[in-house]
Amino acid sequence: MSIQDRVIAIIAEQAVLEPSDVTLDSTLEDLGIDSLGLVESIFAIEEEFDISIPFNANEPESSDFDISNVRTIVKGIEGLMAEKA
Amino acid sequence: MRRVVITGAGTINALGHSVPETLGAMREGRCGIGPLEMRDLERLAIQIGGQIKGFEAEGLFNRQQMALYDRFTQFTLIAAKEAIGQSGLEFIGELAAKSGVVLGTAGGGVSTWDDNYRTVYEDGKNRVHPFVVPKLMNNAAASHVSMEYNLKGPSFTVSTACASSNHAMAQAFQMIRSGMAPAMVTGGSESMLCFGGVKAWEGLRVMSKDACRPFSLTRSGMVQGEGAGIFVFEDYEHAKKRGAEILCEVIGYAMSSDASDIVMPSKQGAARAMSGALADARINADEVGYINAHGTGTAANDKTECAAVADVFGPHADRLMISSTKSMHGHLIGGTGAVELLACIMALRDGVIAPTIGYEEPDPECALDVVPNEARDADVSVVLSNAFAFGGLNAVLALRKV
Numbered sequence: 001m002s003i004q005d006r007v008i009a010i011i012a013e014q015a016v017l018e019p020s021d022v023t024l025d026s027t028l029e030d031l032g033i034d035s036l037g038l039v040e041s042i043f044a045i046e047e048e049f050d051i052s053i054p055f056n057a058n059e060p061e062s063s064d065f066d067i068s069n070v071r072t073i074v075k076g077i078e079g080l081m082a083e084k085a
Numbered sequence: 086m087r088r089v090v091i092t093g094a095g096t097i098n099a100l101g102h103s104v105p106e107t108l109g110a111m112r113e114g115r116c117g118i119g120p121l122e123m124r125d126l127e128r129l130a131i132q133i134g135g136q137i138k139g140f141e142a143e144g145l146f147n148r149q150q151m152a153l154y155d156r157f158t159q160f161t162l163i164a165a166k167e168a169i170g171q172s173g174l175e176f177i178g179e180l181a182a183k184s185g186v187v188l189g190t191a192g193g194g195v196s197t198w199d200d201n202y203r204t205v206y207e208d209g210k211n212r213v214h215p216f217v218v219p220k221l222m223n224n225a226a227a228s229h230v231s232m233e234y235n236l237k238g239p240s241f242t243v244s245t246a247c248a249s250s251n252h253a254m255a256q257a258f259q260m261i262r263s264g265m266a267p268a269m270v271t272g273g274s275e276s277m278l279c280f281g282g283v284k285a286w287e288g289l290r291v292m293s294k295d296a297c298r299p300f301s302l303t304r305s306g307m308v309q310g311e312g313a314g315i316f317v318f319e320d321y322e323h324a325k326k327r328g329a330e331i332l333c334e335v336i337g338y339a340m341s342s343d344a345s346d347i348v349m350p351s352k353q354g355a356a357r358a359m360s361g362a363l364a365d366a367r368i369n370a371d372e373v374g375y376i377n378a379h380g381t382g383t384a385a386n387d388k389t390e391c392a393a394v395a396d397v398f399g400p401h402a403d404r405l406m407i408s409s410t411k412s413m414h415g416h417l418i419g420g421t422g423a424v425e426l427l428a429c430i431m432a433l434r435d436g437v438i439a440p441t442i443g444y445e446e447p448d449p450e451c452a453l454d455v456v457p458n459e460a461r462d463a464d465v466s467v468v469l470s471n472a473f474a475f476g477g478l479n480a481v482l483a484l485r486k487v
Binding site: 034035039056058 | 130288290291293346349384385
């Protein structure tokens with residue numbers, strides 16, 4: 001599975017949706033993921049890829065990690081994976 | 086209904102090992118938050134806290150006591166000694182039979198859990214010390230205070246996360262007001278600054294890596310603290326008859342539940358607790374001169390709390406002062422309301438309002454007088470102390486100058 005598919009699978013599970021219902025343009029709000037769900041998703045992604053995501057739940061918008069939508073999240077993780085490699 | 090006064094106060098926290106040291110630090114706006122010292126620190130993302138420095142339990146307690154006292158119990162006993170010493174009360178006869186101890190703590194013996202999990206999981210040992218259970222239990226501190234001072238009345242521990250101490254003190258207040266007890270030892274303590282305790286908070290991703298800056302636009306989250314605040318609450322007539330020095334009067338309280346979210350605070354829940362405390366104390370909103378805020382330094386708390394204050398106080402919200410001393414001593418979790426009550430006593434007795442330090446830039450969503458960075462002289466006669474816990478459990482106390 002690609003990074004994108006694995007991220008979508010995690011987010012879909014958090015949102016209690018089918019992966020096919022999660023598009024790259026979906027925002028977490030669209031998917032019904034609240035702040036607690038977001039922190040849980042970040043944790044699940046970190047565990048899946050064995051990376052640390054710079055994310056502060058106080059000010060999500062000012063974190064280095066862009067969570068605007070699924071596409072930016074996938075892009076951020078691809079970047080972190082590239083750094084790790 | 087009996088009137089209830091405070092006749093003794095004690096503490097140990099990152100700002101000092103006594104009430105005078107702590108109030109001195111609050112007056113100077115000194116920060117007790119700094120680099121943590123603990124094992125495996127390099128594995129923590131969060132490496133700052135309001136840790137108590139220069140504290141050696143050995144020497145204060147004997148070998149048998151050391152085997153039984155978790156750090157949260159040690160803090161409690163040190164603060165209780167100062168508070169009960171100041172009150173001058175000796176618990177004998179009927180006073181002893183009716184007086185008790187109600188304390189707050191969120192985690193109890195967290196470092197005892199931590200140390201012993203390490204022993205069995207990491208070190209692979211199959212045996213732990215026989216006193217692990219009596220050492221870690223949440224009521225250990227209350228029980229040891231009762232034993233040390235012969236308090237034989239109602240004693241128990243309240244655990245409502247960050248509101249534990251306020252719920253405990255409200256309960257003690259209610260017991261005296263109703264005539265059930267002539268005096269109560271109350272307050273709370275917490276000692277979560279161990280590897281597991283910090284690691285757990287890290288998980289929520291609301292912790293700051295540099296400083297606690299409540300109400301400041303530049304805030305970056307909360308910072309943990311540790312310590313205890315202990316008070317002697319006493320029936321006013323009882324205190325007056327024996328000529329005790331009265332620090333201030335406790336005039337009311339309210340508790341409320343948000344019934345909405347396990348971590349996100351609710352403006353309505355906070356507002357109901359504050360307005361409930363005013364009603365219980367039979368005071369008008371415009372009599373309140375100072376509020377010791379819950380003020381954790383998270384975006385969620387600070388914005389919600391300020392909005393709730395604006396709702397309850399209306400135009401008077403712009404005239405009262407509200408500060409968060411967590412900026413100096415950190416968030417003592419279950420012990421926090423107790424240490425923060427000291428700032429309320431200082432406001433009423435000394436006419437000094439403790440500041441919110443680390444304040445850099447106004448947040449339009451927290452547009453109140455947060456007493457930024459420097460303590461202020463002010464004559465206030467009524468104050469509130471807010472505590473809003475995870476789980477949506479709120480407790481607010483109202484106090485008056487005597």
